[in-house]
Amino acid sequence: MNQSRSFFKKVYDITRKIPEGKVTTYGAIAKSIGSPQAARMVGWALNKCEAEKEFVPAHRVVNRNGLLTGKLHFNKGLTMEELLKAEGIEIENLKIKNFELVFWDPYKELI
DNA sequence: TTAGTGACTGTAG
């Protein structure tokens, strides 16, 4: 694989593996890649997901507080909140209520 | 080529 884009590619790959009705965090994805401190790049990569013309459920990725910080970048008709609610995830004030219950750890998929 | 930025996280004060 191209290690140059490994980070970028892995972000998409992991994010696409997120099951419906589940969510994960930038740090969890970054940690699965091997750079938990590079969570910023995960969010940035998801920002470019549309530019790559690759379908990535970026709405299932939130910060470690369960807050939809990326909603501002998802102003494409349906918001992250609407998409997540459609999957059965309860949200209040852009924050996932049962975050621990719907949290999906990408690291388990890498085992 | 160099510098700046970014949807975050963890530690320190």
Add this chain to the structure above:
DNA sequence: GCTACAGCCACTA
């Protein structure tokens, strides 16, 4: 308990 700072990697100008 809350606020502030530094670090991470990759892309764009």
